[in-house]
Amino acid sequence: MIDQPPALSRRTLLAGFGAATIAPALPIRGAVAAPSRKALLLRAAMDTAELKPGAAAVNRPTLSLDAPALTRGDEVAVQFENQLDQPALLTLRGLDGASAAEPLVKTRPVAPGGSDRFLLPLRSAGTLLADLRLTADAAPAPMPALPLIVRESEPPQADGDQVVLIEDFRLGEDGRLRPSGIDVGATPWLYTVNGKPSAEFALRANGRFRFRFINACQRNVIALRIEDHNVWVMALDSQPAEPFLARGGALVIAPGGRVDVLIDAARPPGSRTAITLHDGGKPVPLARLVYVDEPPLRPAPLPQPAPFPANGLPAQLPLGGALRTALLLGALVNAQLDWFAPDKFNPAAGPAFQVKRGRTVVLALTNQATMPMVFHLHGHHFRLLDRLDDGWKPFWLDTLAIDAGQTQRIAFAAEHPGLWLIEAYAAKWSEPRLVRSYLVS
Template structure:
């Protein structure tokens, strides 16, 4: 379980005690409980232009004042992408970077025609590609460029928010994109997949090293936390607040309270929570971030001087509207496969991936699939399934946790079993990456026929 001590008020240094192993274990513990895009909508179809391009961000204490330095990065543009469930996006993706790239949209199920590497080739510098993204589910998703090679600058992901057709009773809906940076002494940033020697670790929320939220008393906020870090499992704590988990990896969950207000997020994973701005004007709640080595404050939620939005906070929220996910999984007749993580054997770097390679597994459409994921590496490894969401199974395969996932961190020497319904025919990627900044991103593919 996550071990979180009480903080003095105000804290000199946050007491938020975790180790790397605690972070991975806490993932299982949780289970127990814009310039761009240019958009034109017509009849449920929306044209979206996304460009992978050079960008800059202020990360150093001496920026970004007059003449202050900024750090070169790569990005897909600025603000969150927001659309409605049921829309179909006509995407034009352009690559203005010096390395080959493809668009990877994390969490969008069943879009085989848009699948990077398996269906869409990596675009050379200056290339363009067009495809459709039907938004069949509401939730919090993530778009990022996938590269043949690591490149010379880190790439920023871009949140994709799909709202449902039914209203949700919140006063504010805000994304908190957490990113991790490794800065050299000269202020340049080291891309993931490279040795971070002699670098300084920095975290940002929405591009800022300190991020504050202000809301009137008794306002209900939906906070969509995204771990945009490329390699690190992170814990986020909202000090002295009741935090109610509502969705994980883009899919609604049976609501449950986050233990001591803390969330644990694997790289690329997303957790939506509801919190109420409780207390008199001027009350503030620290937002703490823990990377397995130390905790640090990265912002706060403050009760503003505006009049309360209602006399008292809302009662506990009911579950979010569903996304028509499978009600049951037939584990008795499921197709079963074993996958080894933590080693490069049979896995490929994106630059070496060939669609002609043998699939990791093949399943018939409409059949349940159980994967046994064993981490043979020396450190935790993160597994990501494209195309389908999965259930994390109990140890005896006699049930599953009450939420869906698309990403899972697995401790060294451990085996976790997951299950999903092979709903969508096509070819899809699977990914693994060790929780080490220098570790390569590795891919394979699977088929649903």
């Protein structure tokens, strides 16, 4: 039997990013080689899935991927096919400056039986995410998400590479899935790992293994706790970070967020370790690390890992001449009228702010709601600023959870011209997604 650790409160989950204090920002690395054109097919269709052990499989929308191995510097001809009986809009998280794929601005929901095509330059390596959720509130069933992996030109040392996609569902007494974005009452909550109720991941003693943890939940901020292991955080939201050890083996991940880690397998053959999910309620046993009964891979564990190769984001952000603006999240005031449901969004409507290309932007994000809010910036990654605006956390994000009543300040370099979306929604199953835009000219 594995003893479960105590539950983490919702406030503790949301404090996770701010607790990280690590080394200085990463330098810019060398230029990317000439692009290689590849084809990528994404297909949305219905399929069956087992969401609960012993229960009947349910019908649910899924995303599938047909593509060769992708590497930073490739140019990808993307084709998205919608075989569902409802419109579907593809959103890609993690690629800065991908204007051809910007939802509601360049791409529109694809009708049943239809398709869409665009070219996508892979400027960055990392763990990306494709999902269909932006315009799917109150759909018959929760829409899916799918990882997209873009390899580094020089892959980091690792003895294995595992994607861990975590999704959540609400299942009614009739065995049917309940839609997100509306009140579904006290229906049970279910979590899956890579489409299954649970998972086991094989390790070999004294190995180092890369895990790409993805929070593909509809709204929930979650924490994952991995007991009795060194868990090196290497990248957040597709961008490298200066390596640091996760405190207590816990990873806090906002909805849509991605965390790449290296886990040192320092226990003996035959060992088992739980990966436990915390969502502010009772801890959920999610998966296990299982050591194979084979000799260790090497005489001793590896030393502290070197940083992953940088993706070319700026090493410094000049805050002195930054454009500074405030955004209210979840505010029941007139400013809330500036946020739109995705199906009501008009690209011709005025942006929340406009900035000249090359200038730094500082956003003060104030959550005036009575519950946590999730903020997602399209087009650019951002730094989370220190409380006094005298520095920043040495990692990049594209998604941030903000607790009720809090203000967080972020900064980014407006490098990519065009109109880009901003998303915000409460970390609650029934709350709607809202969008605004900003313009880089």
